[in-house]
Amino acid sequence: MLLRSFISLLIVTASLLLPSLSHAADWWQTEWKYRKQIAVDATPNNGNVSETVSRVPLLIRLHTGNFSFDGEGAEGKDLRFVTDDGKTVLNYQIESFDPLLGMATIWLDMPQIEGGTRHDISLYYGNDDAPQTSNGQTTFDANYTLVYHFNGAADAPPRDTTAYGNHAQTVAGTPVDSVIGRGLLLTGTPLMLPASPSLALAAGGAFTFSAWVRQDQPAGDQLLYARREAGNSLLIGVSQGTPFVEVNGQRSPQAQPLTPGAWQHLAVAADGQHVALYVQGRQTAVLAVALPALTTAAAIGGDVPAPAEPNLAAPETGATQPVAWLPFTGAIDEVRLSKIARPAALLLADATSQGSESRLVQYGADEQQSGFDFGGLAFLVKAVPFDAWIVLVILGWMMVHTWIVMIGKNKRTRQLQVGNEAFRTAFSNVGMHLESLADNHEAQAHLRDSSLWRLYEVGVHELRTRRQQGVDTARVTSETLETLRVCMDATRTREMQMLAARMGVLSNAIAGGPYIGLLGTVLGIMVVFLGTAMAGDVNINAIAPGMAAALLATAAGLFVAIPALFGYNRILSRNREISADMRVFVDEFIARLAEHGAAQPQS
DSSP states (O other): OHHHHHHHHHHHHHHHHSOOBOOOTTOSOTTOOEEEEEEEEOSTTTTOOOSOEEEEEEEEEEETTTOOOTTOOSSOTTOEEEETTSOOEEOEEEEEEETTTTEEEEEEEEEEEOTTOEEEEEEEEOOTTOOOOOOHHHHSOTTEEEEEOOOSOTTSOOOBOSTTOOOOSSOOSEEEEOSSSEEEEEOSOOEEOOOOGGGOBOTTOOEEEEEEEEESOOOSEEEEEEEEETTEEEEEEEETTEEEEEETTEEOOOOOOOOTTSOEEEEEEEOSSOEEEEETTEEEEEEOOOOOOBOSOEEESSOOOOOOOOSOOOOOTTOOOOOOOEEOOEEEEEEEEESSOOOHHHHHHHHHHHSTTOOSEEEEEEEETTSBBOOHHHHHHHHOOHHHHHHHHHHHHHHHHHHHHHHHHHHHHHHHHHHHHHHHHHHTTOTTOTTGGGGOHHHHHHTTTOHHHHHHHHHHHHHHHHHHTTOOTTSOOHHHHHHHHHHHHHHHHHHHHHHHTTHHHHHHHHHHHHHHHHHHHHHHHHHHHHHHHHHTOOSHHHHHHHHHHHHHHHHHHHHHHHHHHHHHHHHHHHHHHHHHHHHHHHHHHHHHHHHHOOOOOOO
């Protein structure tokens, strides 16, 4: 019965774990084993992008909650993004890819996002022979003149992702975890940009600055971006916690203040007639002015160094004092400069898709190239973090061990019950000749699996030993009867010890299995939350798969404990029945011996 239950349980489990058939006729290339469905959802309930936007560098966050890094190399070189036509391969750049921590940050060149609609793309992976195609120069369009991800070495100047190569000229700040990946914590020293032709601004020209900023101390006039030349200036900063843009001394009106200690998207776009300020993708201030010509070096996080002008006279009494510009106090990430005025819809899409609570990008299930997908429970198994896998392996070993014990015990107790039943049938016919079965070799072979037979052998052996020593066994004294009972009880105790052997394995599985599974769940949830926080993606669609996968450890603990509980109770019940049979037989044997004595064996 227990074996049949075990087989039924395995069948049910297999039906849940086996992947279901999927239609893989639209597979892009067979060299890639797996693919993940990704949806760019601009509908009002998710991304809420109402206007159509072209050439969007879309942020793709991968972590253990939505992607399995098992088998992936350190560089993620086999990743390919294919549109829903199954043919068009999109350009992308990997900012970071860490399979050990289970996190990746990728910039995808999305050709177009139509407002209020959903676009499906497929992420293909699982090709060890695929070459690396990550390239920031093709991912960001040619109108981007500078893009800093701050993903390089801490002691090296930030490097420009674009083809213009506008790498920073100085080292400033220290690395810090940011809303996207890794940012730069500014410590008072500005980051100097090169005075390259690609960064030059023509008079009345177009320009866009955007960055993620976190202001830690909103006090004074702090500069985020500064550029000066021949009395002209373009300054972007924060005054008492409120962002501003200033062109040749003209400052933008009061804007929406920044939240201290929080990452927010800040952008400035100039179209030749107006300069607009954006916070979180929303326009908050406009300055009706054209940009002056600027060709000198710019600074990020502070003011540009003042030119050396010796023999300056002291300012006259009552003269207007210059503004005391302070370096920006806080952190910055994903700095971008463009030689065009980026549309408001693109800035909103950037702020929406890159924020920690973004719902623009939705991650679906994984599929295997062979035509099987990882839907349902099997997908959860694939998403289980490494820490939880250790616990699952332990639980798997416990499950195998408990089933081996249960099957072995079930088989043994069944043999004893059948053997005892046969012995009781044979013993009921011996009458006064209690020792007759001991000389029946056929009965010995047939009854060797009976615990009652072994008790009988002990009783007969003790009688014959006394007879050989000259004791009259035809009349058995009370002392002899007590001695026989003690000997048979000792054998019965050893039989019960053998029946109870390894029952502790089942007890441990019942008591410890759920707790071990809970430990795996806790570790898995910790890893998921850590990876999600470091990746900067905290929406429910990002953490739900990892949370469900971590809970699989608790389910596995219960899967170990529940069958062990049923098996333990069943085996314990049989042990009690066998113990009762042995106790009754000892009493019956002693009672018959006391009534009739031991008949002499016939010669």
